[in-house]
Amino acid sequence: MSAADRILAAPSLEPARHSLITRVFIYGLLTLFALVYIVPLVVMVNTSLKPLDEVTGGNMFALPQHLTFQPWIKAWGEARIGVSETAGISGYFLNSIKMVVPAVLISTMLGALNGYVLTKWRFPGHALVFGMMLFACFIPFQSVIIPMAVILGMLGHFGNQLQDATGWSFGLGNSTVNLVIVHVVYGLGFTTLFFRNYYEAFPSELVKAAMMDGAGFFQIFRRILLPNSMPIIIVTVIYQFTNIWNDFLFGSTFAAGDQSPMTVALNNLVNTSTGVTEYNVNMAAAIIAAAPTLFVYVVAGRYFVRGLMAGAVKG
Amino acid sequence: MAFLEIDQLRKRFGTTEILKGVDLTLDKGGFLVLVGPSGCGKSTLLNTIAGLESISSGEIRIEGQRINDLHPSKRDIAMVFQSYALYPNMSVAENMAFGMEMRGVPKPDRDKALASVAKTLQIEHLMSRRPGQLSGGQRQRVAMGRALVRQPRVFLFDEPLSNLDAKLRVDMRLEIKRLHQQTGTTVVYVTHDQIEAMTLATRIAVLKDGELQQVGTPAEVYNFPANLFVADFMGSPSMNLLEGTVSRSGGQANIVFIRTDYAPIVVPAPASADETKLSDGAKVIFGIRPEAVNDSESVDRNAKSVARFAANVEIVEPAGSDTFVVTHVAGKEVTARMRADANVRVGQNCAFAFNLDKAVLFDPVTSRRL
Numbered sequence: 001m002s003a004a005d006r007i008l009a010a011p012s013l014e015p016a017r018h019s020l021i022t023r024v025f026i027y028g029l030l031t032l033f034a035l036v037y038i039v040p041l042v043v044m045v046n047t048s049l050k051p052l053d054e055v056t057g058g059n060m061f062a063l064p065q066h067l068t069f070q071p072w073i074k075a076w077g078e079a080r081i082g083v084s085e086t087a088g089i090s091g092y093f094l095n096s097i098k099m100v101v102p103a104v105l106i107s108t109m110l111g112a113l114n115g116y117v118l119t120k121w122r123f124p125g126h127a128l129v130f131g132m133m134l135f136a137c138f139i140p141f142q143s144v145i146i147p148m149a150v151i152l153g154m155l156g157h158f159g160n161q162l163q164d165a166t167g168w169s170f171g172l173g174n175s176t177v178n179l180v181i182v183h184v185v186y187g188l189g190f191t192t193l194f195f196r197n198y199y200e201a202f203p204s205e206l207v208k209a210a211m212m213d214g215a216g217f218f219q220i221f222r223r224i225l226l227p228n229s230m231p232i233i234i235v236t237v238i239y240q241f242t243n244i245w246n247d248f249l250f251g252s253t254f255a256a257g258d259q260s261p262m263t264v265a266l267n268n269l270v271n272t273s274t275g276v277t278e279y280n281v282n283m284a285a286a287i288i289a290a291a292p293t294l295f296v297y298v299v300a301g302r303y304f305v306r307g308l309m310a311g312a313v314k315g
Numbered sequence: 316m317a318f319l320e321i322d323q324l325r326k327r328f329g330t331t332e333i334l335k336g337v338d339l340t341l342d343k344g345g346f347l348v349l350v351g352p353s354g355c356g357k358s359t360l361l362n363t364i365a366g367l368e369s370i371s372s373g374e375i376r377i378e379g380q381r382i383n384d385l386h387p388s389k390r391d392i393a394m395v396f397q398s399y400a401l402y403p404n405m406s407v408a409e410n411m412a413f414g415m416e417m418r419g420v421p422k423p424d425r426d427k428a429l430a431s432v433a434k435t436l437q438i439e440h441l442m443s444r445r446p447g448q449l450s451g452g453q454r455q456r457v458a459m460g461r462a463l464v465r466q467p468r469v470f471l472f473d474e475p476l477s478n479l480d481a482k483l484r485v486d487m488r489l490e491i492k493r494l495h496q497q498t499g500t501t502v503v504y505v506t507h508d509q510i511e512a513m514t515l516a517t518r519i520a521v522l523k524d525g526e527l528q529q530v531g532t533p534a535e536v537y538n539f540p541a542n543l544f545v546a547d548f549m550g551s552p553s554m555n556l557l558e559g560t561v562s563r564s565g566g567q568a569n570i571v572f573i574r575t576d577y578a579p580i581v582v583p584a585p586a587s588a589d590e591t592k593l594s595d596g597a598k599v600i601f602g603i604r605p606e607a608v609n610d611s612e613s614v615d616r617n618a619k620s621v622a623r624f625a626a627n628v629e630i631v632e633p634a635g636s637d638t639f640v641v642t643h644v645a646g647k648e649v650t651a652r653m654r655a656d657a658n659v660r661v662g663q664n665c666a667f668a669f670n671l672d673k674a675v676l677f678d679p680v681t682s683r684r685l
Binding site: 203205206208211213214215219223224228 | 365366387393394396398400402414
């Protein structure tokens with residue numbers, strides 16, 4: 001800190017002493033809320049590491065006396081999920097990965113392309129198109145289920161015809177593919193909104209310069225826009241990943257049995273009506289279900305706030 | 316046939332007409348400056364040449380080839396943007412080579428072209444940096460380099476100096492002029508700064524509200540402005556414009572300025588004006604540049620026609636190289652440009668001299684030069 005900065009900073013030291021109470025209040029409140037958020041996780045981790053008799057017999061805050069990873073192993077590979085023959089949640093975890101990765105990538109890429117067209121290649125009626133795409137953000141999940149089911153049914157039928165004609169259904173009719181389609185369509189409104197607002201503030205002169213340099217539509221997109229879109233790509237990926245991974249309604253509606261995503265499997269595991277409720281196994285499964293979103297936040301989270309701001313201020 | 320020809324160019328956005336039938340020509344190696352106040356359509360005109368905006372009617376030709384409907388990349392034109400528009404994710408070298416890369420120029424040729432342009436612009440040491448790591452002047456150079464390296468038929472500059480501070484702007488102006496002299500390229504340059512226009516241009520086109528006001532060499536535009544707008548817009552401080560009345564006696568036309576404080580000033584009509592258009596009693600506007608208004612002693616000795624008068628000094632502005640003296644004649648402020656050491660004081664009654672060789676007359680109704 002330079003001398004000038006010190007002089008400038010000096011007056012703020014005076015009121016600081018005055019506001020000791022304020023400070024205690026603020027930090028107290030922050031600590032309280034941090035606890036509210038951390039306690040459930042602590043209890044979950046704690047419970048998942050205890051044998052079942054310790055869980056049912058003891059205090060939920062008590063640390064495990066016989067530390068065991070058996071509930072985790074059981075949740076992952078042995079537990080019976082609903083009426084399914086498959087053991088453990090591992091298969092469903094894989095289902096979710098197979099659904100979430102393509103869905104996130106496709107919806108993000110399409111959103112970026114939409115944003116690019118809606119800001120840099122405007123056509124008559126672009127505002128109307130964007131307005132209608134925004135509509136997708138406000139439509140409640142429940143209201144699209146039946147039309148969606150009809151369309152997926154038609155696609156499945158078409159898939160069967162393709163199967164007969166070519167020997168390959170192109171994945172149409174497969175539950176995971178269906179879920180990818182549903183999530184891409186549903187996510188497109190949000191991803192388009194994110195990218196449109198980001199590209200709105202993106203200098204058009206760069207696009208013009210690239211155009212004069214001889215770059216085409218996709219070359220400009222790939223060489224100029226995308227490399228400068230990292231913040232908004234990260235925001236979109238986190239947002240889409242979290243939403244799609246955590247989705248339960250579409251998953252339970254459009255996927256059945258062994259093809260269910262993780263969230264549905266977790267529900268089937270926890271809501272089982274037979275036998276003893278194995279809280280430790282349920283907790284372990286729940287943590288496994290939440291782990292990927294936690295991981296994405298931890299890895300890319302600091303870009304999240306920054307990116308949201310970048311889109312929000314201008315646009 | 317001129318190198319660049321623009322015929323009856325019109326551009327409409329909805330019902331508003333931005334360009335109202337512009338005709339322009341430019342010879343190979345010429346430096347055309349489009350100048351005018353903001354919103355006059357000069358940037359739109361440039362963008363239509365570049366192909367970044369479509370035109371409503373008219374024709375643009377380069378070397379006789381009609382380019383109206385050609386894609387910007389097919390016109391063989393390079394543009395330097397106001398914001399420089401350097402790609403932030405690429406190094407200086409990648410920025411400059413991007414156009415050649417898109418056109419499929421082989422890497423060895425690209426590298427050779429890069430090296431020679433980098434040398435000309437003295438940016439060799441910057442080639443691996445990103446635009447974000449450059450100063451304003453360096454970005455400006457890189458932007459020019461990116462245009463130069465492609466060796467296009469025409470260069471377009473869109474207010475390239477307006478983002479620089481005053482000193483750098485003067486340096487870069489010189490740089491652009493030197494570059495133009497060295498390379499002999501054809502340039503169309505947009506600015507709202509009339510000094511940039513004067514110093515750089517071989518031809519100036521003054522625009523206002525989408526209409527060409529005057530096209531000519533800097534000297535023509537400066538000395539013989541076509542109308543009151545050009546007279547007022549070009550030059551700093553701007554031209555003194557006084558209201559006078561024509562008085563004819565014996566075949567000779569004089570201009571009379573009525574003054575409330577002193578006797579009227581009577582000056583012979585300037586040689587630049589067409590005497591036949593001056594009828595007795597007609598109102599005219601008399602225009603004279605500050606440098607043609609001097610104190611009595613320092614008036615140009617070679618001037619053929621000089622009018623002297625006395626007036627009160629109201630403001631003295633020493634500008635270092637000159638002293639600007641403001642007085643009043645016929646109800647209008649008149650700025651005189653005098654020697655730096657001119658001995659004038661505020662309130663003093665001073666002898667002024669108009670160098671009438673440099674004066675022009677305008678019709679107050681049509682605002683055209685007579």
